[in-house]
Amino acid sequence: MFLNLVNWLDDRFGWRAVWEAIFLRKIPHVNWLYTLGSATLFLAILQGITGILLTLYYVPTPDHAYDSVVYISTQLPAGWFIRGLHHWGASAMVVVTVAHLLRVFFYGAYKYPREATWITGVFLLLIVIGFGFTGYLLPWDQKAFWATTVGTRIAGVAPVVGDWLLRIARGGDELSAVTLARFFGTHIWVLPASLATLILVHLYLVIRIGITAVPLRKEE
Amino acid sequence: MSTPNNNQMGRRDFMKVIIAGISGVIGAAIGLPAIAYVVGPALQKGTDEWIRLGSVNKVEVNIPTLFKTVIQKQTGWINAEEEFSAYVLTENGQDFTVMSNICTHLGCRVRWIAEKEGFFCPCHNGVFSKDGSVVSGPPPRSLDRFESKVEDGVLFVKRG
Numbered sequence: 001m002f003l004n005l006v007n008w009l010d011d012r013f014g015w016r017a018v019w020e021a022i023f024l025r026k027i028p029h030v031n032w033l034y035t036l037g038s039a040t041l042f043l044a045i046l047q048g049i050t051g052i053l054l055t056l057y058y059v060p061t062p063d064h065a066y067d068s069v070v071y072i073s074t075q076l077p078a079g080w081f082i083r084g085l086h087h088w089g090a091s092a093m094v095v096v097t098v099a100h101l102l103r104v105f106f107y108g109a110y111k112y113p114r115e116a117t118w119i120t121g122v123f124l125l126l127i128v129i130g131f132g133f134t135g136y137l138l139p140w141d142q143k144a145f146w147a148t149t150v151g152t153r154i155a156g157v158a159p160v161v162g163d164w165l166l167r168i169a170r171g172g173d174e175l176s177a178v179t180l181a182r183f184f185g186t187h188i189w190v191l192p193a194s195l196a197t198l199i200l201v202h203l204y205l206v207i208r209i210g211i212t213a214v215p216l217r218k219e220e
Numbered sequence: 221m222s223t224p225n226n227n228q229m230g231r232r233d234f235m236k237v238i239i240a241g242i243s244g245v246i247g248a249a250i251g252l253p254a255i256a257y258v259v260g261p262a263l264q265k266g267t268d269e270w271i272r273l274g275s276v277n278k279v280e281v282n283i284p285t286l287f288k289t290v291i292q293k294q295t296g297w298i299n300a301e302e303e304f305s306a307y308v309l310t311e312n313g314q315d316f317t318v319m320s321n322i323c324t325h326l327g328c329r330v331r332w333i334a335e336k337e338g339f340f341c342p343c344h345n346g347v348f349s350k351d352g353s354v355v356s357g358p359p360p361r362s363l364d365r366f367e368s369k370v371e372d373g374v375l376f377v378k379r380g
Contacts, residue, residue: 046250053254057296067297075296077260078253085250 021207028213036100043093050086060184062177065140090132097128109212117205120198127195134187140180149175270376271304276316277373284309284332284350306366306377307332309350318377319352320364
């Protein structure tokens, strides 16, 4: 009965073929370093889930942002846990993404025919860093405020366009309610949408082309 | 995927079980706290402190009198001022009945209209009599009452 239903659905969705393409594809004999990409994906999903949960209570306005964060951490059941996962997951995400990049780099896995996979991966790293930069401001405590003051000032020293970049990032001369709101919007809409899209492309390429074997050391 | 004529679990099935088990543990480790996190505020009860309404001298015998006061309320991360109001009725000047002015139908505010001797709800025409019992309209029960006390001529209520 149940199997009939599954077969009926599969006749229409064809998801077994998708499942087989993704999980039952042939791969070379590889080592644990090849799990770093999956680890990054796992963390991205974890950040997505915990981030969505945080938005249930967080408010991005200067008068209440910090209070809402304190409320999450101290008043809500498991609030410290959800926020803790998001906080530490964010750091882990950067570390694991860079480790994944180093593995690909030192194994030469970015070479033909995987240049496009590499390039989307580099953009994914930039997005991850963007997440870190925008997310850091959101608690709106002293550390967040001054880190973003400094961070946007760094953008400001770029030649020619620096001042313009700084003003775009801050939404004006100074850090303000406008800055907090645009960092929040970027953090929860712009970057997740970009991340999800690029991850799909990245994974499609990984599955379409297949993964590299561990490079052999040739005896000369 | 296990080989036929053999009840032993194959490596592939073993891995499936292990992966499903680990996924389940991770899912529960995040899912259960997430449920608590989402429903947490819904489980919090309001404080049941005594609210100071005002002097009982203001209440005329047999006429429901509206008392309004402002109370501090912590909702989430905001400490807000909230207006609290209730009707007070006395028949002998000594025993006081404090009634909610919230319609028991769908929560609109009722108003005492002296000429018509009744509480009227503007939303769906619910009508309550002087003591709060339903006269007509959709309200399922009479107006809620608060526990009250009088200290030195000042009326206090406890919000349930």
